[in-house]
Amino acid sequence: MVYRPNPFFATSSSFFFPSVGDQVDKAIDQTKQFGKDAQSKAGELASKADLKYQDAKEAVKVTVAPPPTGVDLYARFALAGALGCAITHGALTPVDVVKTKIQLEPEIYNKGMVGGFRQLIAKEGAGALLTGLGPTVVGYSIQGAFKFGGYEFWKKQAIDYLGIDKARENRQAVYLGASAIAEFFADIALCPLEATRIRLVSQPGFANGLAGGFARILREEGPGAFYAGFGPILFKQVPYTMAKFAVYEVAVENILSATGKSKDSLTPGQNTALSLGGGVIAGMAAAVISQPADTLLSKINKTKGLPGQSTTSRLIQMAGQLGPSGLFTGMGARLVMIGTLTAGQFAIYGDIKKALNATGGVEIAAVPK
Template sequence: MFPSQSALQKNFVAAAPAGDVAAPPSGANLYARFAFAGAVCCSITHGAMTPVDVVKTRIQLSPEIYNKGMIGGFRQVIAAEGAGALLTGFGPTAAGYFLQGAFKFGGYEFWKKTAIDLVGLEKAKENRTAIYLVSSAIAEFFADVALCPLEATRIRLVSQPSFANGLLGGFSRILKEEGVIRGFYSGFGPILFKQVPYTMAKFVVYEKAAESIYKSIGKPKDQLSNSTVTAVNLGSGIIAGTAAAIISQPADTLLSKINKQKGAEGQSVTSRLVTMSKELGVKGLFTGLAPRIVMVATLTAGQFAIYGDIKRVLGATGGVEIAQ
């Protein structure tokens, strides 16, 4: 499932003429590699976590039925629908997060570099937290435009298993019956409310955690082994994923609820969200938090580890570092 190093190098790294040293990628070439690395890492990790996401979504949507925790939820789904039900929504998950990952990671690198060029390297280092936050927020906005239709399809398939047979069937039915805006983007507000704070927390906590770990090691990053760098990425990702999951949990619950079924004719998305929030209350908004922390911490750690490894293989090391 993960591309081999030889395949990545063959397709993305141009061979240098004999005796010459290949110039490092820059410009669009560099950001295309960042985007590809982000697309692969998000698609693999979110796709692999589909069973956890199925159970988490069921707990959020039907807490009166799925009220036995994450392990109990797995057993309930398997007993009622078979083990194959745990892969419901795998297609839209893998495809949606491939697109989202490209925009998120590639966009984050692009907007971070843009901000650094705007204010200067020294000032950027002094205000690096603000740069991390702004860059990740802008990148995530555009990533969500790409993700939202596929996320709406995934949630519909998970919440209504008989709705369609897979990605193409579900996507086509929603488009035909509900149209683009109402069918695919009714959850755009909640997805922004969920994903933008999630991504801001994810990147800033990751950057800060990695910075602290490297300081404790006492050696510059370029003097460490590849395995050590990967371990740092994993550890920082776990910390970042846990923080991001907690911050974005209420919006994740609302997103699942609003995409479960059609809204009433003439009812606005805002009024639906307000009504749902009142009905759920604080406790309801955080239903399913434990399995989501497990899922998000695991996939975030995997994302940063895979992202770093693919960047290294592709020679995409031209991003500007502003950590102290």
């Protein structure tokens, strides 16, 4: 009997081509290849995922940069203060011009702030309202840098010296001391530019602007003329700044206490409103305290002193001539001006500090109960 292989299991047959065995082998090979491909794809995806993860880590490092410290931090405070003071003082130049006119010529400008605006525009034109804009912006930007940056710096020095707990217990003294020292140095920078501004306002046609006015005073009267009003400016600005910062800190502390919230929990809009509210209160207090010295400063920078006459004797003579009521001439205009610009300064300062990531200042307000 002859053997005949079963065509179903044959490796090569005309009945099944290819055979089931070949099909099984092929399927096994395809499965192995698919596994290898899947393993390769998985490795490729894992590699890409790891790269993405590393990129994400680097992005986080860039985004969440450490807060500035040292000189970098105080430079940011100074920049924020410079911008806040330059913007607010520059915007309120017309009010400052009218206020100065009322102080220097009360016999003419005696119809209040609104009346003063009308009188000045009628007499010298609308352009006169911007007299002294250049020295105002430049002078107060420099002063603002020293004032706000210096305040943060000297406050930190006091806290480091006293310790946080003792500084918190004596925070009013810290506020007053830090602001006084900061303002002293700020006034050294401000005084020449303030003298130029007042001369431009008090003597129309004296010069075409900051550079011309500064050069003429230097040429005709010498460097000492720029500091003829240094005593009055200290007498005006130091108490003003002390009241400004101390009252602001207390006002903000009490507002937060009344609402039962902390600064960190406030929205950006609420923080701005808090700065504006505290600034208005601080500005009003600072305006009243510094008004007599502001009047004397305007008077002493209006004209040159007599040969051999000292600044002190001129101030005493002017104060005697003006009397208590005269020293508070222009109080209404100054309340509007100082209240507005102080509120604006603190609001702008706070917003710019956040934009610059300058959040390293030490807070010593009372701990909420």
